[in-house]
Amino acid sequence: MKTSANIETLSFPVLGMTCAACAGSVESMIGAQPGVDKAEVNYATQSVKVVYHPDQVQPPTLQQAVQSIGYDLILDTTTGKEKQEEVQRTNYTALKKRMIAAAILTIPVVIIGMFFMNIPFANYYMLCLSTPVVFWFGKNFFINAFKQARHGRANMDTLVALSTGIAFLFSLFNTFYPEFWHRRGLHPHVYFEAAAVVIVFIMLGKLLEERAKSNTSSAIKKLVGLQPKSVMMITDSGEKEIPVSDVQIGDRLLVRSGEKIPVDGEIYDGSSFVDESMITGEPVAASKSKGDKVFAGTINQKGSFRFTAEKVGGETMLGQIIKMVQDAQGSKAPVQKLVDKIAGIFVPVVIGIALFTLATWVMVGSENAFTQGLLAMVTVLVIACPCALGLATPTAIMVGIGKGAESGILIKDAEALELGYKVNAVVLDKTGTLTQGKPEVTDLIWQEGLKIDKKTLSGILLALEQQSEHPLAAAITAHLKANDVQPIRVEQFESLTGKGVYGRSNGQTYWAGSYKILKEEQISISKELQIKVAALQEQAKTVIYFAEQSGVLAIAAIADQIKESSAKAVQELKSRGIAVYMLTGDTAQTAAAVAAQAGITDYQADVLPADKAEFVKLLQSQGKVVAMVGDGINDSHALAQADVSIAMGKGSDIAIDVAKITLVSSDLMQIPKALRLSKLTVRTIRQNLFWAFIYNLIGIPIAAGILYPFNGFLLNPMIAGAAMALSSVSVVSNSLRLKFSQLTLNN
Incomplete structure (x- = not known):
């Protein structure tokens, strides 16, 4: 066969596969075609990835080859x-x-x-x-x-x-x-x-x-849906709405408040806050102004800006995430159904025994030897009927999925349930998984000896933050309202981009914002508050200052709080010999603080979506069975790559869609329970298969007439049929026992 440097790789959906053996047939047929270097069928996603030379073979030829053995390819990619x-x-x-x-x-x-x-x-x-x-x-x-x-x-x-x-x-x-x-x-x-x-x-x-x-899974469809269908392009003659697919590199585009950003680019005019959680996973919107990069699929919150398109179509960050999820979902080895593999050996053995039974009776039997041999052969085939074998796995899986649902563990893929008990490495996302996923005020500390009462000052702070566009202002507003604070009228309000806000009340000017405001306005801060600020920052908390000209009145510490159950769940996983890792797009300081609170020693910060998936791959290359736990779009690639993927019930639709297991309560203590459920289910499947085969191991020789030379006993086919039914009942009954199992945290 001639070789060619021109090589293409394409994935095609496959129709008609009903078992792992079907996948093997499709794979071997495509792989045997001239010009095909490699064919990998993924039974789980019902697709085939083909590496081929387009100058030697074309997709229609591959389709014809597959159709010849009773299956089909969909060529429209x-x-x-x-x-x-x-x-x-x-x-x-x-x-x-x-x-x-x-x-x-x-x-x-x-x-x-x-x-x-x-x-x-x-x-x-x-x-x-x-x-x-x-x-x-x-x-x-x-x-x-x-x-x-x-x-x-x-x-x-x-x-x-x-x-x-x-x-x-x-x-x-x-x-x-x-x-x-x-x-x-x-x-x-x-x-x-x-x-x-x-x-x-x-x-x-x-x-x-x-x-x-x-x-x-419709995850890919939902990811594509993150991109807007149209966008406002800025031309010499004014603004013009065009389809996103028509955007070219270098085009100037306008994004208004609340709109999704259509392509990757760089801002040249305006400023805003952009929700980039799909990339970073972090709940706080990022401040954007001239010279900053923006990415397709992220959401502009307040303010509008103009930017220049730098990456379009499949080259954008969103396009890359879509491609990575597709590749990860299609890269797993074909699912080898245990029963199908067993059947591949069992069927020829049973046929051989049946034919051997008839031949033996004919050769060594006496009167009516052929009749008795024929009866014995039919009895062997009836008693070897695969009813119990066929029910062994699906009944246990069905009961296991139901048991999980009762406990708030939604399992949508039997493969995850069958594999969970093997997990020896758990990778946790930080925001929304280990933490609550939203910024909250953890501390509000007032300066001692204030002349104005705190109630009045709290009302002024509330009035300022209610009008602020900064994402952290919402956390302070929620905290003050929860403490029954009422806003006090503020005049001459103004937002200071990148710094904070200020306004006047009763003839006095007040500021709320970052340390930059103190520096610019030369506002002093007491040593007592400075010590507390340093302590809060060591805990990776963001500090907001509330001040007047004479000095800082109060400091508010804001952080994404760790969930109450996180540390306990991590300890439980570790006690089972499971390695626990944390990955986050947040800063090293924040990552270290959260990891310390959760009891995690292995963690990485400043991690992008592709980095998370690469880390999962690295663990898999070391022979580990990896469970990835996440809640955001930025986790979708790693979730698709992991052996067992678990999403938080309060997470993004896309993370839930990619993941094979969803924890309804978003409580990490459900993870050990899910792994325990997997262990119980797999044990039930093995018990079912054991009893199905023990029944055949004992029944088939008796059906063949092994006892006839000793006591003249020949199994009646009717009794064989009843025994077959009894074996099915025993398998179903054993599966139902799973309903009454306790998903306790001990092994």
Whole structure:
């Protein structure tokens, strides 16, 4: 094959995959095409990433190759995900209708088969009711089994098709030719109810899986929605509204109060405060003036400004975040469903045992050897029916998700529930995760010996801060109002950009703001207050000064308070041997203060969104299973990259959408509970699989007739069907025990 330096990498949504084996088929088929260097199928996101040489192979060729094995690719990379979501929603609705219809037909079959099998024409009633269940509503099992067989593979569908198909055909023969068995002194049992019940139970498991797929994350869609559709461009002839997609580098743009910033650029006129929490995660809006950079998707709060576009489209900071989230969601290895992997071995083994059983009876049996061998073979296939195996995982997952919901832990991806117990490293965002996520006044300290009473001064301070545009003013206003302070009229109010505010009351001038005001107005501050200011700043608190010309009257300390449960949660995680890290876009001083309060020794400050994801990758490269806990848009890339992603219920919609687990109360003490729930659920799944296989390990040899040479016992297929049903009941019952488990914090 000729080589080419021209290489492209594209991701395509895949349609029609129902299991990990399907993913393997798609991956191997695309990877085998000339001109394809690498193909990686992500079963979790139902997509394939292809590295190929465009001068040797084109996407339509890849699509044709995939279609030849029963699947499909969506080549439209712009709206492909939306089309895939639409198909998945349609599939889920159709499967739900089929399952309900199948269940309605199956219930009377079970009632007749279990209690009224001796009524006239009972077998014919069951035949009429079960035929559409097996061959119409359950036809996908047979179609998928055939697809797998064409490529030498086997999965759950193969097991379902084999067992239900054999049971149905055997029952059909017994219904129309009962004398075949009567002549041999045997009763012709039928298993229509077993075939129908298996189809319905396995369809239920498929429905749970399809529901997870149909709720595909819309995080990318929401991130794209952060960008405004149009923008005001400044031209020589005036202002003109244009679509954002038409903005070019160098264009001059206007952003008014309350609008989203459309592209990245630099301010050349005006000033404002901009909410940049999507980048930094910090709750306090950043002051912006001439020469400062602004970023797409951030929100202009108060004031307007003009800026020059420097990065547009996918090159903006928001565009990069979108790309990083897409890459992280698509970079995980395909989900290898445990049951499908087991089925890949189990199916050929069962088929081999069934055929070996028939051959052995024919070779060593005496009279009626073929009849008894055929009966034994059918019994093996019936008793090996995968009903319990198919229910082992979905029932435990379903109960585990319900148990989590009761405890305020919303789990929207079974993979997170299955993986949580392995977590040995937890990465915590600071703002909104460890802390409350909003600035609050922690201290209001007054100068001793004031001539004017504090109530009057508090009213003047409230009046000043109520009119201020600075984000921190809202914290002081809320604090004073909470203490029943009433505003006192202030005249000649003026905002001093980057410094604070001032106004006059009763002939006296008052200031509120940063230390710059004290310096400019040469206002003194007592040594007592200076000592307290230094102590507050050591705790990474922001200090606001309230003063008159004679000196500072009071200082207000503002900080994003750490949650009451944060330190306890960190200690609990550490006691379980889990390493805890903190990442924040805030300053080193603030990071150190919060880390100390939370009991965290490993932390990083001044971290950008991409840096958070890189840190998660670094831990993963060291062999750690990483849980990322965050609440903001700036955490979305790291959440998508992590093995287990956890969002705060009070966080941004995008963080919640990307994360696989959401803590409704935003209480970090829920994290140890979520990991405990994972451990209990996985233990239940293993118990279910154990009992399903023990049942087969004991039942299959007995069904094959291993006891016949010793005591003449040959298992009746009817008893085998009852044993199969009992195994399913035991699996469901064991899963329901999970509901009564305690998510206590001990191991």
